[in-house]
Amino acid sequence: MTVTSALSAWESLTLPAAVPLLESLRGIDSTPPAAVIERLRRTWPAETVNAAMELSIARLRARPKFAERAETLWCDRSGVEMSSSPATARWKAARFQRAGATRIDDLCTGIGGDLMELARIAETTGVDLDPLRAWMAARNVGVSVRTADVLADPGTAPFAHADPARRSFGGNRIFRAADLLPALETVRELLRDRTGYAIKLGPGMDLDATEHAPSDELEFISESGRLLQQVLWSGALAQAPGQRTASRACSGTSVSGTPGDAATGASRMLRMMFVPDPALERAKLLGLFADQLNAVDAAPGLGILTRDDCAPLAPECAEWFEQFEVVEELPAREQTVAAWLAERGAGIVTVRTRGAACDPDAWQKALRGRGATPWTVFVLRLGLRRMAYAVRRANSG
Numbered sequence: 180m181t182v183t184s185a186l187s188a189w190e191s192l193t194l195p196a197a198v199p200l201l202e203s204l205r206g207i208d209s210t211p212p213a214a215v216i217e218r219l220r221r222t223w224p225a226e227t228v229n230a231a232m233e234l235s236i237a238r239l240r241a242r243p244k245f246a247e248r249a250e251t252l253w254c255d256r257s258g259v260e261m262s263s264s265p266a267t268a269r270w271k272a273a274r275f276q277r278a279g280a281t282r283i284d285d286l287c288t289g290i291g292g293d294l295m296e297l298a299r300i301a302e303t304t305g306v307d308l309d310p311l312r313a314w315m316a317a318r319n320v321g322v323s324v325r326t327a328d329v330l331a332d333p334g335t336a337p338f339a340h341a342d343p344a345r346r347s348f349g350g351n352r353i354f355r356a357a358d359l360l361p362a363l364e365t366v367r368e369l370l371r372d373r374t375g376y377a378i379k380l381g382p383g384m385d386l387d388a389t390e391h392a393p394s395d396e397l398e399f400i401s402e403s404g405r406l407l408q409q410v411l412w413s414g415a416l417a418q419a420p421g422q423r424t425a426s427r428a429c430s431g432t433s434v435s436g437t438p439g440d441a442a443t444g445a446s447r448m449l450r451m452m453f454v455p456d457p458a459l460e461r462a463k464l465l466g467l468f469a470d471q472l473n474a475v476d477a478a479p480g481l482g483i484l485t486r487d488d489c490a491p492l493a494p495e496c497a498e499w500f501e502q503f504e505v506v507e508e509l510p511a512r513e514q515t516v517a518a519w520l521a522e523r524g525a526g527i528v529t530v531r532t533r534g535a536a537c538d539p540d541a542w543q544k545a546l547r548g549r550g551a552t553p554w555t556v557f558v559l560r561l562g563l564r565r566m567a568y569a570v571r572r573a574n575s576g
Contacts, residue, residue, distance in 0.1 A: 186311050188226035189253075192234060193318075197227065204235040253315040254290045261345065262292030263379070267400055267407055270428040271377060272296035275338055278375055278415045284334035286341040286366075288324060291316030293340055293379070298322045304334055330361060330369065337374040338416070341366050345381050354383065356390050363390055367413075375416035380409040382461060396435075398424040401458035409461075425458040425499075432498060434459070439466030441484060444475035446562035448508065452477075452570060453484040453492075453500040471496055478561040481533065489573075503555065503570035511537065511558050511565040513545045519569065524550030532558045536565055 191197055200223050204211070210232060219228045233255050241249035241259045248265070263271070271293065275283060280301045285294045288305035289312055297303040298320050305324035307313040317324040325332070333339070344360035345353045356363035363378065363386075370376040380386075382399060391397070396417040400408045407428075412418070419435035426433035440463070453474060455465060460482050469475065472492065474484040489504065491497070509516050520528060525548035530539040537558040546556065557568045 184226060185230070186314060188224070188230040189234075189311060189314065191224075191227050192231055197223070197231065200228065200231050201235065204231055206239060207232070207235050208239055209236065252290070253318040255311075255315075257346070257350075258290035258312060258315065261342075262290050263296075264292070264402060264407065264428075265296065266402055266428045268293045268296035270400060270426065270431070271340070271410065272300050274377075274412070274416055274418065275340070275375075276300040277418075278338070280338040280375070282336035282338065284336040284339040286329040286333060286339060287343055288312070288316045289342060291319040291324070293342065294320045294322065294324070297340060301338070302336075304336065306332065306334060330365070333369050339370050339373050339376040340379070341370065341376065342379040352381075354381065356380070356384060356386055363411075367391070370413070373414060375412075375414035377413075377416055378411040380411060382406045382409045382457075384409060386411075394420040396420060396422055396424060397462070398426055398433075399458040399461045400426045400428050401456055402428045404457070406457035406461055423462040423464060425456065425462040425464055427456060427458060427498070430498060434464060434467065434499070436464050436467045438463035441465045441469035441474070441476040443479050444477050444485060446478040446564070448477050448483075448505055448559075448561070448566070448568055449485040449487045450505055451486050451489050451573070452503040452505055452557070452568070453486075454503070455482065455484070456499050459499050468496055468499065477559075481559065481561065483533070483557075483559070502573040503557075504573050505568050506571050507569040509567045509569065511567045513542060516542075516556060516567045516569070517546050517548075520546055520554055520556075521548050521550075523554075524548070524552045525554050526550045527553050529553070529555045530558060531555065534560055536560045 237254045237256045237259050238249050238252055240256055241252050241254055244264045245252055283297050283301050283303040285297055285303055285305045288294050288307045294303060294305045294316055305316045306327050306329050308328050310326045313324045313326045343366055347353060353359055366378055391411055396412040396419050398410045398412060422435045423438055424433050424435040469484060472484060474486040477483050477485045509519055528543055528546040530542040532539050555570050559566055
């Protein structure tokens with residue numbers, strides 16, 4: 180299928196004649212049986228049916244991210260996966276607004292997840308190499324989106340937001356900044372004369388000191404306990420130059436500082452366990468809180484703080500941690516832990532781990548009991564030991 184015919188097929192879905200087709204496919208989560216497809220193709224062209232199936236599946240998958248907006252979103256599955264959620268996009272757009280941005284170029288705009296929010300606060304133009312994605316973004320946002328190679332036509336707005344592709348042309352996820360499409364260094368050079376710019380990166384991407392300027396800020400953004408994005412902020416948009424920032428888009432809070440590890444304990448869990456928000460941990464800012472909490476990292480590199488004091492945390496600390504009281508420490512053997520839980524009327528058991536210390540799905544199945552009491556079990560490596568901790572959730576933010 181050519182680019183022109185693919186775009187034509189999608190455009191046909193906007194016509195009244197396509198309403199019955201879209202209604203017949205509403206809510207599907209995978210490709211329908213061949214007989215259903217064949218029946219639909221008796222009425223509509225094959226390319227139109229294929230586009231309608233992709234749109235219907237993508238809209239269903241967009242619901243967790245876009246809620247009711249998903250019902251009218253123009254999107255494909257890959258576009259949904261790589262787009263910013265509304266809360267995260269709003270969080271980033273607010274920074275542009277605080278910096279006084281009145282004109283913004285949104286480069287590699289995709290289906291327009293960030294463009295939707297940037298366009299609310301300033302005159303924003305989208306740019307994407309893919310004509311279909313540019314069409315989707317224009318439909319979703321209602322602003323100008325041009326089809327162009329951003330390397331040749333990046334626009335001239337004082338501020339820019341760029342989202343280089345984090346998947347290869349073959350669909351494989353990209354983990355190195357040099358492999359982004361376009362590469363991070365190329366995008367930075369392209370935008371170096373802007374008043375301020377932001378580059379959206381994968382949350383697990385590790386940048387070394389040569390891949391960003393000393394005055395840039397790296398922000399890690401989480402939402403509802405999930406780490407979603409890393410953003411490189413430069414120029415007027417870097418609010419904490421040279422530092423790292425952890426932000427919770429769902430609550431609108433952030434903290435900035437210089438990366439630093441927490442002091443390490445004796446490879447044992449004490450009475451209280453503090454599991455950090457993933458943005459805080461990924462930004463390597465645990466050291467900012469360890470002294471305030473009078474807590475230590477339970478083992479080198481574990482990333483879970485612990486202390487004996489069970490006093491409530493101050494609100495400014497509590498919102499960054501899940502808090503658990505350690506009820507029992509056990510050897511990490513399924514039968515041993517299952518027997519302990521059974522004696523206490525366990526029902527559903529949630530198993531959490533780090534560093535592949537166990538297969539949590541297999542453990543949850545093995546530990547589930549016939550009782551009614553829910554339990555949480557952490558299976559962790561502490562030094563040379565692999566231990567299981569039955570815990571009870573304490574008050575947390």
